[in-house]
Amino acid sequence: MESSRNKLIIIAAPSGAGKTSIVRCLLERLPEQLAFSVSCTTRSPRPGETDGKEYHFTTVESFESKIAKDELAEWEMVYFGKYYGTPVSELERIWQLGKTPLLDIDVKGGLNIRKRYPESSLAIFIDPPSLTELSRRLHARGTETPESLDARLNKATYEMSFKGEFDHVILNDELDKACNETEKLIRNFLQA
Ligand code: 5GP
Numbered sequence: 001m002e003s004s005r006n007k008l009i010i011i012a013a014p015s016g017a018g019k020t021s022i023v024r025c026l027l028e029r030l031p032e033q034l035a036f037s038v039s040c041t042t043r044s045p046r047p048g049e050t051d052g053k054e055y056h057f058t059t060v061e062s063f064e065s066k067i068a069k070d071e072l073a074e075w076e077m078v079y080f081g082k083y084y085g086t087p088v089s090e091l092e093r094i095w096q097l098g099k100t101p102l103l104d105i106d107v108k109g110g111l112n113i114r115k116r117y118p119e120s121s122l123a124i125f126i127d128p129p130s131l132t133e134l135s136r137r138l139h140a141r142g143t144e145t146p147e148s149l150d151a152r153l154n155k156a157t158y159e160m161s162f163k164g165e166f167d168h169v170i171l172n173d174e175l176d177k178a179c180n181e182t183e184k185l186i187r188n189f190l191q192a
Pocket of ligand 1: 013014016038039043074075076084085086103105106107108109110114
């Protein structure tokens with residue numbers, strides 16, 4: 001019998017490391033155990049994104065009011081003055097369902113929330129094969145301007161220096177292999 005209550009799983013990586021694909025794959029493979037934790041952000045929705053699904057898109061005022069009321073389990077200003085944060089209410093909603101929240105968040109946010117829930121979290125760092133490959137993936141995504149691409153690559157270099165602080169590092173050189181390894185870690189964690 002798996003005990004999922006009040007555990008949480010953090011998947012963090014530099015942008016472009018393939019974190020979102022791994023998160024999607026895990027949600028498909030473990031639908032009874034995991035639920036995606038929908039963050040709040042002040043960035044604008046990208047084409048195809050729906051409020052409440054990928055993110056709760058909010059105003060700066062509303063986000064800052066959540067910070068003031070201590071309603072966020074962690075938050076960061078990730079890029080270009082845009083806030084991103086994990087609402088405590090979102091974690092509680094998922095725990096109420098008897099599932100474990102799966103968080104797709106940035107590296108600093110991942111380490112911060114792990115400090116807040118040290119006994120009950122599993123923190124996994126998704127490692128891109130190289131910065132060259134990371135740059136190629138970000139180009140291929142086609143959602144970046146030259147400036148935002150540069151910002152993401154600079155941040156990625158900085159974020160890679162924190163990977164040793166995570167419980168596990170998964171090299172994403174091949175998506176299926178990375179998903180298999182991550183799934184195994186999560187199954188073990190949920191059963192413990
Ligand atoms: P994007 O704008 O590409 O959706 O996300 C930018 C970065 O913000 C990604 O690394 C994503 O994982 C991270 N992110 C998403 N939600 C949160 C959150 O709630 N907290 C933090 N700290 N980072 C987040």
